[in-house]
Amino acid sequence: MLFNGQVTVVSKDAIVIQAIPIGGGMLPQDSTVEEIRAIPGVSAVTPVLFVTSVGSQMLIQAVPVNFTMGIPVEDWELALGPIALKGNGHLPANDSSSEIVAGGSLADQYDWTVGTEIQVNGYKLHVSGVLDTRMALLSRCLVMPLRLAQSIYNYPQMVNIIAVKPVQNVPQQNLTEAIKSDKKIINVNALTETQRNDIIQPILEELQTWTIGTEAVVFIISLILVMTVTVMSVSERRRDFATLDAMGAPASYVFRVVIIETSLIGVLGGVIGIALGSLAAIVLASLYTSIPVALFFPSIFEIVPPLYMLEMFTAIVGICCVGGVIPAANAMRMRIAEVLRAEY
Amino acid sequence: MKIRTVNLTRSFRVGSSEITAVKATNLEINEPKLVTIIGPSGSGKSTLLNLIGLNDYPTSGEVFIDDSNTSQLSGSERRKIRGARIGFVFQTFNLFPTLSALENVELPMSLVNKSQKEQRERAMKLLETVGLARRHDHRPKQLSMGEMQRVAIARALANKPEMIIADEPTGELDSATAKEIISLLQDINERDKTMVVVATHDEKIIDAADLVYTMQDGQLKPKRGSE
Numbered sequence: 001m002l003f004n005g006q007v008t009v010v011s012k013d014a015i016v017i018q019a020i021p022i023g024g025g026m027l028p029q030d031s032t033v034e035e036i037r038a039i040p041g042v043s044a045v046t047p048v049l050f051v052t053s054v055g056s057q058m059l060i061q062a063v064p065v066n067f068t069m070g071i072p073v074e075d076w077e078l079a080l081g082p083i084a085l086k087g088n089g090h091l092p093a094n095d096s097s098s099e100i101v102a103g104g105s106l107a108d109q110y111d112w113t114v115g116t117e118i119q120v121n122g123y124k125l126h127v128s129g130v131l132d133t134r135m136a137l138l139s140r141c142l143v144m145p146l147r148l149a150q151s152i153y154n155y156p157q158m159v160n161i162i163a164v165k166p167v168q169n170v171p172q173q174n175l176t177e178a179i180k181s182d183k184k185i186i187n188v189n190a191l192t193e194t195q196r197n198d199i200i201q202p203i204l205e206e207l208q209t210w211t212i213g214t215e216a217v218v219f220i221i222s223l224i225l226v227m228t229v230t231v232m233s234v235s236e237r238r239r240d241f242a243t244l245d246a247m248g249a250p251a252s253y254v255f256r257v258v259i260i261e262t263s264l265i266g267v268l269g270g271v272i273g274i275a276l277g278s279l280a281a282i283v284l285a286s287l288y289t290s291i292p293v294a295l296f297f298p299s300i301f302e303i304v305p306p307l308y309m310l311e312m313f314t315a316i317v318g319i320c321c322v323g324g325v326i327p328a329a330n331a332m333r334m335r336i337a338e339v340l341r342a343e344y
Numbered sequence: 345m346k347i348r349t350v351n352l353t354r355s356f357r358v359g360s361s362e363i364t365a366v367k368a369t370n371l372e373i374n375e376p377k378l379v380t381i382i383g384p385s386g387s388g389k390s391t392l393l394n395l396i397g398l399n400d401y402p403t404s405g406e407v408f409i410d411d412s413n414t415s416q417l418s419g420s421e422r423r424k425i426r427g428a429r430i431g432f433v434f435q436t437f438n439l440f441p442t443l444s445a446l447e448n449v450e451l452p453m454s455l456v457n458k459s460q461k462e463q464r465e466r467a468m469k470l471l472e473t474v475g476l477a478r479r480h481d482h483r484p485k486q487l488s489m490g491e492m493q494r495v496a497i498a499r500a501l502a503n504k505p506e507m508i509i510a511d512e513p514t515g516e517l518d519s520a521t522a523k524e525i526i527s528l529l530q531d532i533n534e535r536d537k538t539m540v541v542v543a544t545h546d547e548k549i550i551d552a553a554d555l556v557y558t559m560q561d562g563q564l565k566p567k568r569g570s571e
Contacts, residue, residue, distance in 0.1 A: 243438040246399055247452045247499075248427020250420065337391070337400035340434070340511075 070149020089129025226323030266320025383559030431500030490521030
């Protein structure tokens with residue numbers, strides 16, 4: 001998590017989803033930073049320029065997948081947490097006008113290594129290091145000195161998010177109130193870590209409602225499909241069941257055969273379905289983000305968590321068992337003479 | 345095993361009309377003989393076999409097996425009798441397509457909880473008896489019609505039944521193969537002292553039979569050697 005344990009300050013009309021500022025205007029870097037630094041209870045202040053999309057055009061995407069973060073290099077660890085670089089990389093100097101650090105996924109996608117020259121908005125930049133992190137946002141990020149980012153994206157002396165670290169034992173809530181009530185700091189909003197996480201909560205809840213609804217519909221459709229398939233399979237094998245009955249097989253035997261068959265179909269279908277579903281998930285993710293499918297494979301268990309796979313598998317086997325009960329009961333009640341007569 | 349039917353009647357409702365397939369039939373077989381029931385299609389032969397094989401319930405009348413009235417029996421008791429004392433051979437063989445010949449023969453034994461070893465030994469022996477030991481691992485699809493019927497006969501014999509009920513066992517076979525099947529049924533009847541009741545059109549079976557009945561419009565009449 002970026003800006004761990006810190007308060008974030010953004011423009012009044014911006015929203016922050018976890019660590020990403022969305023919408024809103026820019027903040028004047030120097031005056032805002034200095035005013036916040038003067039508030040009692042503030043331990044450190046990190047100005048950050050956060051830009052979505054890496055490339056020659058700065059587009060606001062529905063699903064941003066590439067980011068640039070401009071942060072004063074001495075504050076990188078404060079903002080991003082411990083920084084590990086792959087291979088022989090190094091952090092750029094704070095006054096560097098060309099060195100940047102690239103996220104692992106971006107570097108893999110474009111085949112960047114230390115020393116690779118890239119071009120952003122007409123600026124020739126050099127990759128001085130590749131971030132070794134599993135954090136999704138950082139792995140798709142270009143991190144560079146703040147001034148360099150401000151030059152490249154043409155935001156001189158402007159930032160759009162400021163991370164504020166409170167002094168130990170000063171509650172974040174107190175700090176946000178102090179920032180918001182400071183009359184010298186205008187048009188800003190300050191959010192605690194909990195508040196910026198909570199912003200996404202209603203969206204997540206709405207999504208969850210939709211997910212539950214979709215799951216219920218899929219569950220019912222699956223149940224109907226499994227029952228239809230089983231009913232067809234049972235009716236196609238009426239003669240087999242009648243023959244078993246004629247041989248003296250107890251009714252429970254036929255019931256057991258049908259249930260075992262549908263369970264096996266569930267197990268096989270579950271394994272194949274989860275494999276194909278997971279593949280479809282990363283193909284869709286790749287289509288949405290333009291990140292090659294191969295880059296998603298190492299994180300397949302993050303995209304489709306094993307616990308979710310297990311839940312799905314259990315649900316599929318359950319659906320097949322429940323879906324098999326009625327046809328199995330029908331198979332059990334068949335009158336053999338009628339079936340055998342109908343066969344001739 | 346002794347079979348006796350008293351005023352056995354079986355009717356079916358088809359739409360608004362009622363069809364009586366078997367009419368007040370009295371039949372008595374007291375010895376393990378080869379019995380044939382002949383008659384045109386739809387005359388009620390199969391219905392009669394299903395009634396005496398306890399596959400069906402009469403509309404009225406009774407079926408006695410060894411003097412006990414089967415109409416008093418529950419479904420599971422009837423199943424037990426079918427599994428242990430009666431073997432069925434069908435015109436269309438009714439083998440399980442996913443099982444090998446050997447497994448098809450083993451199946452009735454697995455239903456009466458015989459040990460795996462016992463099942464295997466007896467099934468192999470029965471396949472030898474019907475001349476198919478070498479093809480024990482073949483699935484029905486890989487067998488000829490005659491071979492399939494021989495596997496079906498071996499399966500019917502699996503639990504050493506006292507009676508074999510065969511419904512048109514040669515109906516799907518050419519005459520040479522039919523002759524082999526008839527001779528097999530005759531052997532079973534004579535060697536194992538198993539009662540064999542066959543519904544058929546086949547003249548060759550009629551010639552081989554001890555007792556011959558004709559069935560016409562649901563009515564059974566003795567034709568030859570009746571008791």
